[in-house]
Amino acid sequence: MIPHTKPSFGKEEAEACYDYMISGNYVTEFKYTKQFERMIEEFTGAKHCIVVNNGTISLTIAFLALDLQPGDEIIIPNLTMVASLNAATLIGLKPIFVDVTSSTLTLDTSDLQKFITPGKTKAVLHVSLNGKCGNLNELREFCDLNNLYLIEDAAQSFGSFYDNKHLGTIGHIGSFSFSIPKIISTGQGGALITNDDEIADKIRKIKNFGRAGGGDHNYEMFGINAKFTDIQAVIGIEQMKKLPERIKRKKEIWKLYLDELNTIDEIEILNYTDDGWVPWVIDIYTENRDDLLKYLKEKGIDTREQYPVLRQLEKFSVSEYYSSRGVWLPATMEITNDEIKYICNCLEKYFCEHFPQV
Ligand SMILES: *Cc1c(COP(=O)(O)O)cnc(C)c1O
Numbered sequence: 001m002i003p004h005t006k007p008s009f010g011k012e013e014a015e016a017c018y019d020y021m022i023s024g025n026y027v028t029e030f031k032y033t034k035q036f037e038r039m040i041e042e043f044t045g046a047k048h049c050i051v052v053n054n055g056t057i058s059l060t061i062a063f064l065a066l067d068l069q070p071g072d073e074i075i076i077p078n079l080t081m082v083a084s085l086n087a088a089t090l091i092g093l094k095p096i097f098v099d100v101t102s103s104t105l106t107l108d109t110s111d112l113q114k115f116i117t118p119g120k121t122k123a124v125l126h127v128s129l130n131g132k133c134g135n136l137n138e139l140r141e142f143c144d145l146n147n148l149y150l151i152e153d154a155a156q157s158f159g160s161f162y163d164n165k166h167l168g169t170i171g172h173i174g175s176f177s178f179s180i181p182k183i184i185s186t187g188q189g190g191a192l193i194t195n196d197d198e199i200a201d202k203i204r205k206i207k208n209f210g211r212a213g214g215g216d217h218n219y220e221m222f223g224i225n226a227k228f229t230d231i232q233a234v235i236g237i238e239q240m241k242k243l244p245e246r247i248k249r250k251k252e253i254w255k256l257y258l259d260e261l262n263t264i265d266e267i268e269i270l271n272y273t274d275d276g277w278v279p280w281v282i283d284i285y286t287e288n289r290d291d292l293l294k295y296l297k298e299k300g301i302d303t304r305e306q307y308p309v310l311r312q313l314e315k316f317s318v319s320e321y322y323s324s325r326g327v328w329l330p331a332t333m334e335i336t337n338d339e340i341k342y343i344c345n346c347l348e349k350y351f352c353e354h355f356p357q358v
Helices: 011-021 031-044 057-065 082-089 136-145 197-206 230-261 289-298 317-325 337-354
Strands: 048-052 073-077 094-098 121-127 149-153 173-177 190-194 282-285 326-329
Touching: 011 230, 031 048, 031 190, 031 230, 048 057, 048 197, 048 230, 057 082, 057 149, 057 173, 057 190, 057 197, 073 082, 082 094, 082 121, 121 136, 136 149, 190 197, 230 282, 230 337, 289 326, 289 337, 317 326
Parallel strands: 073 094, 073 121, 121 149, 149 173
Antiparallel strands: 048 190, 173 190, 282 326
């Protein structure tokens, strides 16, 4: 089976973990966590990075740091991983769903004013699905004009830039995930970035029981424990060193698939050409998805379906359409060019057999 997702760690991570463990450190977050945070700040250009235990709680912490209250409304795209929504409902925020655009499958901002209730709507959650986005500068301006916070769920966008800015740096807060399928991983893990000193300070306290340091009882605000570990950090530091190579390879993988699959009429590919874009998943769209997935499985090709929509409503026609047709093809760091060719050949064969040209 050609796997769809696979962890990608090597002897660099193994040796770093070994060296760390025999050095007599505390394992919980400390010096290496700070070093990992500094590397992310440097890479993204954000003033502050705070790592946490995953990319779901990171979003909840972002909402708390912005003082969002139970009952406050938050705009959420109808097509995203369920974590984006659940991070908001966990603290009683009221999601207001908005459809996505067909060009990027990200929040349709063309008529956003319509979804804003003055006094009630407090924030917009933008999700850069597969590293893509629409005009984020314009969205930030819109949010500023309407007194709304812009939070970027950039879990799938580590490494991706828009308008020379790393995704996650255009909103008030950006959030990343380092779970196994993401471009770099620490097993589990998440990070928040912001350019605002006050917000950064709050995030640091919220993830640490509401206090600034360790070992005291000075709880300045509400907080939970969402701390990282130095073991994850030493892995993350090695993964960061591999990031430029991974970005290059992801772009190559996309190009290889695109060149082969562009000629198949029954497959729709969203062509996005931003130079800063790092294709994280290889997503194709087609009718009769179930048949195709069965066929690919028989050929030893592991796939995933695009996310289900969050709300099934007639008016969300774009998210419904792409959600029901989307297939993610294998795109691991280990996939070979020959395997990509094989997958493309299987797809060509499938569509020739099932949709013969007349
Ligand atoms: C992966 C992901 C998350 C959740 O991150 P975890 O670290 O798995 O909690 C949230 N939002 C999006 C868009 C994701 O892809």
